[in-house]
Amino acid sequence: MDDDIRDWIASEIERKWQAYWDDHGTNSFTEEAFRGAVNPFYNLMMFPYPSAEGLHVGNIYAFTGADVHGRFQRLRGHEVFEPIGFDAFGIHSENFALKVGAHPMDLIPANIENFTRQLRRIGGMFDWDHTVDTTHPDYYRWTQWLFLKLFDAGLAERKEAPVNWCPSCMTVLANEQVIGGACERCDTPVEQRRIAQWFFRITDYAQRLLDNLDTLDWSETTKKAQRNWIGRSEGAEIAFPLVAACDATSGTPKAIDPSEVKALGEEEMLRVFTTRPDTLFGATFMVLAPEHPLVDRLTSDQQRAEVREYRTAAAAADLVSRQKTDKVKTGVFTGGYCRNPATGEAIPVWIADYVLVDYGTGAIMAVPGHDPRDFDFASHFGLLIRRVVAGADEHPDEPLEAAATGEGTLVNSGRFDGLSSDEAIRAITAWIGERGLGELRVNYRLHDWCISRQRYWGPPIPIVHCDACGPVGVPEDQLPVELPRVEDFKPLDDGVSPLARDEAWYRTTCPECGRDARRETDVSDTFLDSGWYFLRYPSAGLDDRAFDPEITRRWLPVDTYIGGNEHAVLHLLYARFLTMVLNDLGHLDFDEPFTTFRAHGLIIRNGAKMSKSRGNVIVPDPIIERYGADTFRVYLMFLGPFEEGGDYRDEGIEGPRGFLSRVWDSVMHAEADRVADPEVERKLHQTIAQVTEQLADLQYNTSIAAMMEYLNSVRAGGRTPARAEVEPLVVLLAPFAPHLAEELWAHLGHEGSIFEAAPWPDFDPAKAKEDTVDLAVQVNGRLRGTVHLPLGADQATAEAAARAEENVARHLGEGEIRRVIHVPDRLLNYVVS
């Protein structure tokens, strides 16, 4: 029975050790040990959404990679906290419930039970005493508390805003949830609607979110994604005085009498943001977003009908077609003019949907000579295009055939002619700044975080609307505002939350004045649930506060966070923002939640990401039943670099299976009373060095390869291993194959869990050191032989040996030796001609 790994693999030994861990609390802590942890390590992985389908291979890949890291840190002497939980609120669960005609309150517990079973089965080192379910009132009570903290701090505000509306899901989507103008979930084109929504003022934190990135040990791709998302740009805000319409039929700028401008008054300004204030002299017209508040003021009677028609069309247009960048530019002239503060010319004001209302000021100065979009627009409508920047070989009055976006010096710009663009940015801004018409300014693409959802399956936003007092926060001692069980939770096309149909629930009294009032009937975004769960884990179960200050100080920030890069901007940015807010409010003494973040790669099968629609999904359970969790874990980690993912091939698991089988066989038959062979011992220490170094860096595939190579040398020629040769291997392998390692550790006569008892093998450089090397011998850079030499042999020794090689000698005979390059212990290269 010892000889065949299949006897233990599929069931008994793995289940035996899983039961052992539960019974002995191997993966959890006593209260005292938890609070008093000396060398704590918080190992976090992104918690799953408990779908009806169960864990998929992608989940298991991510969790295994994180678990290997946690188990490694534990064997290295840390007290490792490795929690798991369930992100169970949200539209995904709600839509699934609607589809199968069930209630999420009934479905979720069953899904969680199934997930829990699967998570245990894969042998994760999870602390089941500190788990979290975002749909449980004990959790979302504190999600609501968090909302109130932001509300009290003035960081949550209600405003009517154009929002992305998915007509299929019938809900508002965050900008982040709109992918290419369509709903990220159902691909339905998104429409615009104006609804009063709750927003978190994440834009207040834009610069800090950007700056702190430099201090974080995160995957570079993730940091870059965040930087792009925050989208800082430097430029200037410039005010263009409004002037009355002169000749509404003309689209060309015309000089205007200064006295006329004065008479009209300059108090009314159209403000624009530009990154190119150096091109101000080339601004020959203005463009407002159709929704811009000044459109009515600017529109002349003559143009009114046309403007109204365009605005109506723009408002109705879905965002997909509106955001198409390759369509012909559209727009209409308002009949209004502004005065270019640099040239003094009156320039026409247009509206067009290529200008976005929610970026910058919602208006631009159009510089068609040097901006491709403005060039397209001007060409299409016959507006003036003026060159104000010229390259070294370009004439100032040379006509432009396309927007010139390159560097150059200023022309047609009055006293600024001849300055470089860089110099002119500061000079021109300062010049118009003297008249109070401009200043340097920074803009961000980041938008405030809309957290309102007109849906059912989420935590109610803890606000009461009172006619007298306005929106009032629910007092903390009345939390949670429980989500009622509503049987008819299907969203309707009226944009009203399902909770608004439950009058008994929403009717209440104002906490401040006691008069009749109405509860907020929107629920909050799932990203709020997941934005703080890592704070709750260590304090899970505490019912008097969201998180305990002492425990939090000891365990946070998170040491290592592992998850998918699909959350690079949404989840990770929100979590950072909330942490900063809690830091500012004195609830946390750190302002970045995740010291180290690593994004894992994707599992590819048959050339594509696994998905149901592609039909290339692997259901993990049967594989685990057949091969065991350990084999599956090793296989997944061996596929390719963890941070890059890999191709899943069904036959590939045979390699790891055979490897574990040979480990088993080698340990079972090892001779206890023999000392290690010196050659094998050398190899062992080289392996210890490599595995130790690479595990710390999540380089799992090469660590496994190193262990396989070592085992091959242990078993070379069918020799019987000595115990001293294989016992350290059991420990090295334990993070990957924890059950097998436990069983073999016990077989070797040790008491207790390997993760509690075993020291990580010591690396001894002296023992790893080779005393001979194979030196490559090249002639003119081509390999002509190798010579076996003592380590550290000098050039004379190396040359003597090299010249004695027949093949080397032959090639040296071809010419005269011009040069000899000797890299000790690596190579010898003769340059011959």
Place this chain on the structure above:
RNA sequence: GCCGGGGUGGUGAAAUCGGUAACCACAGGGGACUUAAAAUCCCCCGGGAGCAAUCCCUUGCGGGUUCGAAUCCCGCCCCCGGCACCA
């Protein structure tokens, strides 16, 4: 278009402070054991020439630097992911 990551045998992939390209596996071929199969074990396995020794070619393409380039530099091509009318 912009920003990341990548392109190496039949396949997954190693090797990147420039120094023997292809570790470790999978698939394939051959052999041992077996009545047979499975399992297990051993050998071969980038391409070409050669009986062999050995030689030539090969890290997406084209140049360059260097005694020496998968690795560094310049110019391209392709694939994956993200962002995208953000002024």
